[in-house]
Amino acid sequence: MALNRDDVVDAAWHILQSYGLGDLSMRRLAKELEVQPGALYWHVANKQELLAVLAQRMVAPLAADRAVRNDAAPRAVRSAGHDGAGPGHSDDGRTEPGHLDPARVAAEFRxxxxxxxxxxxxxxxxxxxxxxxxxxxPLLVAALSATGLTQRTAENTALTLVRFTLGSVTAQQTREAMGLPTTDSAPRFEAGLALILGREAVPLERSDP
Known part of the structure; x- marks a missing residue:
């Protein structure tokens, strides 16, 4: 059967999940698919494009996931006032039921x-x-714009949330790979979200790095 793009992505996903990014080379992928490495480039331009496709697959559930709406906010984040309410938001800055909540989008992304x-x-x-x-x-920008932020400010805040989340997960996955404890990772992440979003966070009881 002829090789197609889905075959390439599925095999790459399997290698990533089973062995990690360090083992996901184009040569290893070609071996997994029993083809010459050059055959892969009919379906992906390079490894960077392949990783981008894998990332899209990884976070695709966000678009349809009800978990990103504010039926329940992350436990450590509660409103401490907001610069202004907008459609779908209450006067205290929290989203109303059924509307996108940026804290929940970031938490589900994580x-x-x-x-x-x-x-x-x-x-x-x-x-x-x-x-x-x-x-x-885009989800974060929509949620933040609904609070009354300008498009530019919403985009900048969304990018800050994404980069904060990526840094938090990188640190946790690195510590896990080294066999170090990560028990503080979730509460520290929630505290960081609260700071970025201007909400009050439950104080952390521990002071470990």
């Missing part, structure tokens, strides 16, 4: 990346190639 081995590195490549295209960004 969950999806953490579920994939070396996920932060892969998504980081895609984000570097096209910062405004990765699925979390």
């Amino acid at each position: 969950r999806l990346i953490l579920a994939v081995r070396d996920g932060a590195e892969v998504v980081g490549v895609a984000h570097a190639l096209d910062p405004l295209d990765l699925p979390p960004v």
Whole structure:
């Protein structure tokens, strides 16, 4: 059967999940598919494009996931006032039921990346190639714009949230790979979200790095 793009992406996904990004070379991928390396380039221009496709697959559930709406906010984040309410938002800055909540978008983005081995590195490549295209960004911009922020401010805040999330996940996945504890990762992430979004966070009880 002739090789197609889905075959290439599926095989790359398997290698990534099973062995990590370090083993995902084009030569290794070609061996997995039992083809010559040159055959891959009919379907992806280079490894960077392949990683971008994998990143899109990784975070694709965000677009349809009800978890990004504010039926329940992350436990450590509650409103501490906001510069202004907009459509879908209450006067205290929180989103109303059924509307996109930027804190939940970021939290779900984090969950999806953490579920994939070396996920932060892969998504980081895609984000570097096209910062405004990765699925979390349009969702975050929409949610933030609804609070009354200008388009430019919403975009800048969305990019800050994405980069903060990628940094948080990179640190956690690195510590996990080194066998170091990561028990503080989630509460510290939530505290960081609260700072970026201008919300009050439950104080952390521990002071470990």
